[in-house]
Amino acid sequence: MKTQEKAAENKVCPLEIAVNSISGKWKIPIVWQIYEGKKRPSEFLRGIGKVDRRVLNQQLKEMEQDGILTKESFNELPPRVEYSLTDIGKKLVNVLWLLNDWGKLLIDNEKV
Template structure:
């Protein structure tokens, strides 16, 4: 019985993994922006209000590690880096559109107009 309890505790919850992967104040805005095409860090800084460069870089690095973004470095002076969505990231965009549609149902003005 102790082994069964231990194995239950060690199970990985896919929903928890998914939520943890996209948690972070700027990760969803990053995905929304990069869905329009490849982006350089400076473009994210211009497009996302109030994001700190250090935090942006940290979140971009996490998203590359998690397989949502792909980072490409160019051997140029000055150095240039671009980010694009991976296939996993593109799947996330579809999920975020569904979440966006669901969110519309939660907005009072839109609730009233849909009845």
């Protein structure tokens, strides 16, 4: 579901908006991939494990609608499309590093 839609339903909680916007199954892998720079859909397909085009497109579309990614379509043949992080997307990544650090704590904790 699109983040704005969820925002409209409930009262708007920024944290829920944030979490929803990164909750899709392939969104974190997408972020890892795109952090290096622009990426074409086919590159995502090769870079991420067994994602299906269809599903990848859905997640990319949501992230685009949420303002995390930008999509550029070039009128070429074969067609070319490139995604990149928006400014807000880049700021998100900074927070994700911290969340990643916390995830490490969680993992270490489970080993005990």
